[in-house]
Amino acid sequence: MSYILHRHIAHRYPVAVAGDGPYLIDSQGRRYLDASGGAAVSCLGHSHRGVIGAIKAQLDRLPYAHTGFFTNEPAEALAEHLVSRAPARLKKVYFVSGGSEANETAMKLARQYWVEKGEPQRTRFISRRQSYHGNTLATLAVGGNPERRKLHEPLLMRTSQIAPCYAYREKRPEESEEDYGRRAADALEAAILEAGPETVIGFMAETVVGATLGAVPPVPGYFKRIREICDRYGILLILDEVMSGMGRTGRLFACEEDGVSPDLLTCAKGLGAGYQPIGACLMSDEILDAIAAGSGNFVHGFTYIGHATACAGGLAVQQAIEREGLLERVRRQGGKLRAALEERFGNHRHVGDVRGRGLFLGVELVAERASKAPFDPAHKLHAKVKQAAMDAGLMCYPMGGTADGRSGDHVLLAPPFILEDDQVKEIVDKLGEAIDAALPEAA
Numbered sequence: 001m002s003y004i005l006h007r008h009i010a011h012r013y014p015v016a017v018a019g020d021g022p023y024l025i026d027s028q029g030r031r032y033l034d035a036s037g038g039a040a041v042s043c044l045g046h047s048h049r050g051v052i053g054a055i056k057a058q059l060d061r062l063p064y065a066h067t068g069f070f071t072n073e074p075a076e077a078l079a080e081h082l083v084s085r086a087p088a089r090l091k092k093v094y095f096v097s098g099g100s101e102a103n104e105t106a107m108k109l110a111r112q113y114w115v116e117k118g119e120p121q122r123t124r125f126i127s128r129r130q131s132y133h134g135n136t137l138a139t140l141a142v143g144g145n146p147e148r149r150k151l152h153e154p155l156l157m158r159t160s161q162i163a164p165c166y167a168y169r170e171k172r173p174e175e176s177e178e179d180y181g182r183r184a185a186d187a188l189e190a191a192i193l194e195a196g197p198e199t200v201i202g203f204m205a206e207t208v209v210g211a212t213l214g215a216v217p218p219v220p221g222y223f224k225r226i227r228e229i230c231d232r233y234g235i236l237l238i239l240d241e242v243m244s245g246m247g248r249t250g251r252l253f254a255c256e257e258d259g260v261s262p263d264l265l266t267c268a269k270g271l272g273a274g275y276q277p278i279g280a281c282l283m284s285d286e287i288l289d290a291i292a293a294g295s296g297n298f299v300h301g302f303t304y305i306g307h308a309t310a311c312a313g314g315l316a317v318q319q320a321i322e323r324e325g326l327l328e329r330v331r332r333q334g335g336k337l338r339a340a341l342e343e344r345f346g347n348h349r350h351v352g353d354v355r356g357r358g359l360f361l362g363v364e365l366v367a368e369r370a371s372k373a374p375f376d377p378a379h380k381l382h383a384k385v386k387q388a389a390m391d392a393g394l395m396c397y398p399m400g401g402t403a404d405g406r407s408g409d410h411v412l413l414a415p416p417f418i419l420e421d422d423q424v425k426e427i428v429d430k431l432g433e434a435i436d437a438a439l440p441e442a443a
Helices: 049-061 073-083 099-116 137-142 146-155 177-195 222-233 254-258 285-293 308-323 326-345 381-391 421-438
Strands: 016-020 023-026 031-034 090-096 124-128 160-162 200-206 236-241 264-267 279-284 351-357 360-365 397-400 409-413
Touching: 031 421, 049 308, 073 090, 073 279, 073 308, 090 099, 090 285, 099 137, 099 200, 099 236, 099 264, 099 279, 099 285, 124 137, 124 177, 137 146, 160 177, 177 200, 177 222, 200 222, 222 236, 222 254, 236 254, 279 285, 308 326, 326 351, 326 360, 326 421, 360 381, 360 421, 381 397, 381 409, 381 421, 409 421
Parallel strands: 124 160, 124 200, 200 236, 236 264
Antiparallel strands: 016 023, 023 031, 090 279, 264 279, 351 360, 360 409, 397 409
16 A cells, blocks of 8 residues: 555556666566656666765765755856856856746746846746646646646636647648748747737747657757847747756757757756756846846745755766766767667658657657547547556656647657667667557557
8 A cells, every 4th residue: 555645546656666777677676668767857877876976975975054044065066067068148057956946936037037127017928839847836827738737727827828839730831941930930929919028028938849749849940030039029038948958959958959048048857867856947147137236136945945965966967978978979879769760660650750859759649640630539549658668668758639739649758868779779669569559459
């Protein structure tokens, strides 16, 4: 009997007892290849001795000191490490315990920035449908995942949402990727004008869309156009890299590939790789300066911000990524995994798209390739794929509602950066078996 309120109350979960590189091991001795990093978290696998050693050493020195009284060495060192490598506009860091807290922090910083500048009428965020920014009420409000929002809809603040940059379903046949990207980005300008530019705080978007769409990258030029529109109307650009950042796409910050620098950027999962709970919000000097020249205090805070042990773990993770050349490895192994997925599923009658960047990849499942028609959501194909994969010893991250918030299924893959060639084959073989086993008999 378990005394835990599990995510699915009636489901019986295996008990994880050990990790071995990219594998998790349960209490029955079964091994599971973690092809999703949990939820794009475990970028170094589950047994990196250097990170574990750094955490143990920090516990011997100082586990925790409240930031209302002290700063600490690991937090200062990790902040310097991130800022020295971040896009040019980002000069300060606020450490939290995860992605939802990071995005909540970004939203509060953005709001306070405008209040400090004498524009308290700015109360509106614009975001995108089919997005996910966290599970607090504020981050659910800017998120575009209908299934996660619906229970709490009456409690959510009002936001504006535009369509995602989702070329597989939204690009017209006659459009180039660049033309489509401009059209998709121009929807932001229309939303700003409809809301009234003087009421808008900022635009929030995932650089590469994660759980809700399944590793959908922007088309070339999309975010440069978004940056232009934000600058034209004087609103803030907030990029959510909770899933896609910290090397997952082959660059430390995913937006580097798009040639843009936001005003606020969030990261979390790959920051600590699951060894400690940690997230971060990076901000521009302009935001910091406005608050410093105004009230002088950021009206926000959590008990465990800047946690010494979490920051020591995060710093060790980031140093390992750099020391072991893992960004280049992500690009190389990501290319191999994508090629293997395309070879296995390129002509599969129920796979419409294989997409992503680096080791952040998605496979979209469809009832019919030519029309891109999704499966009936009543079949719950994504849930069946997940269970069939677990039965085969593979962890992946399937989700439903891909096409329109209700219909559609995809599988998200985000394996550890240490992925070996034979594990690439294991992922593709087991995923193929799981998808075929989960398909309706009539398919």
